[in-house]
Amino acid sequence: MQQISLAPVDGVHITTLMDNSSDALLPDEGLVRRFGLAGTAAPLPVIPAELAEEKQNFDFLRAEHGFSAMVEVAGRRILFDAGITAEGVAGNLDRLAIRPETFESIVFSHGHFDHVMGLNGLAARLGPTHLPILLHPDFWLRRRFVSPDRTLELPTPSRSAIEGAGFTVIEGRQPSFLLDSAILVTGEVDRTTPFETGMDGHEAFRDGAWQPDRAIHDDQAVVLHVRDKGLVILTGCGHSGIINIIRYAKRLTGVDRLYAVLGGLHLRDGAVVSETVAALAEEAPAVLVPAHCTSWKAQHALAAALPGAFRPNAVGSRFEL
Template identity: 75%
Template sequence: MRITLEPVDGVHVTTLIDNSSDALLPDEGLVRRWGLAGTAGPLPVVPNGMSLGGRAVDFLRAEHGFSALVELVDGDRRRRVLFDTGITPDGLIGNLDRLGIPPDTFEAVVFSHGHFDHVMGLDGLARRLGRANLPVLLHPDFWLRRRIKGPDGIFEFPTPSRPAIEGAGFTVVEDRQPSFLLDGRLLVTGEVDRTTPFETGMPPAHQAYRDGEWVPDQLVHDDQAVVLHVRDKGLVVLTGCGHAGIVNIVRHAKRLTGVDRLHAVLGGFHLRPGPTVAPSVQLLTAEAPAVVVPAHCTSWQAQHALAAAMPAAFTPNAVGSRFEL
């Protein structure tokens, strides 16, 4: 399948939820930081009874999860889509308030997959918006019950509820195939082709409930990414967790669009320690992206390997970082 992804003048990606928050990261290159050393925004003052004058500063919350604001820049027009919503009910909406981003400016919500650390912040967003009738784009496997079965017991994931999401006023749009938003300028990949031999997904202990029984769910088929084409630069690929494999995702985006140049790749790469790290870093380096931002669920070993392989492109992530691509 070959589709036409309309180019845009620019893309701004703002990290709303991630595993780290750092007030001392400075601006650098294409990224503006929110904190003491950056220029993306001032620190808000909040009441505090333990300080002289009764005031202190607030700061962005980090969570084990992911959420990002995708802002398309085309001429004088800017359009916004929310990608994932983090893990806690109030983490996302709290950080939106701290960043001064009105949630009623979103045109849609896209979910990378159904794992709870990417979904459950929708609760706070729904309470704030009321019945906003926003479209929510997702893969049909998003609704699966899932669990981790280990030697020390079983942890069943919180599962998203379709009646609750639709009852809150969201319009669910399910598709396994690629789909467009924003007049053909933002591509949701749909289910990603698995072509590399080393990107094998989750361990067998990750299971899904299908047809009345728990079965291994290593591939997490609902994993999907967002892709944009920056004019004269190339593709921007944003992942939530990257269960499909970051190399598979990049290659899938290039095959779908026919655009051979990768400008930036950001988000969760799901590179846990193990044999997947080395070939993933090698092949991603061969794509020669100008910007690489590994975030949520990318191990420190993989972070170090990516930084060593692509020192000019590698940029650390933190909540509040705005990448102006």
């Protein structure tokens, strides 16, 4: 594999715009600033409330089963994933006083609906802007989950609808850069570990038939290199396997030091949790923020194995790395 040159940056801010939890009582913690009653990331907005003496009430960020984050480097912004509902990320941007027209591009980690369909709300807000969207070609596949007792077909993103809304789609399997080579989009991640074997029961419609799709090859991550600190890796679901992603990012960039891992890790249960936790402890990130599709059991295992690095996530958390 030929190494690529990822420009080091002096710092990056990553703000959680959507996740599975919202906690207004989480305090600031070192490099983490929180939104809410105890944090200082943003002032609390107010909304009308007829039943209050003052006729107003505090408004708080919404959580949903989905993921979205804003990545800021030297005052420039990209959006990573868009959550699940039209009002979710769009509403949280309003509560955080972030204007969606300040995003220079959107990166989708993969094509699952809980990372994509919130684009509806942004499209309505932005209008036809020709904002570039970076994604893997498998993003458009029809998909479903098959278990012994049910089959659930997932909502499928529509290329014609997304382009018709005014976005510019950029497809690629290979790594690519954003913001003058400050941000690396991994493209398709090499699968090399024996224990990160994908998702049971996940299928895709290819060549006129439903076929197993454990690997979910369109899963990609965003990588930055913070000067004198190491790599920062942001995932959506981590279907590629977080250890695969870390090792791939190191091989791509030639940077061996890992600074931070943030985002969904898709760790649920079974041997993959203990093996991933052990491998991640060996990688020794200074900051670890498991989010979205990381189970309660996996969260506790990660917190126990990396107590100094572990930080809980919540909507509105801003990680100043």
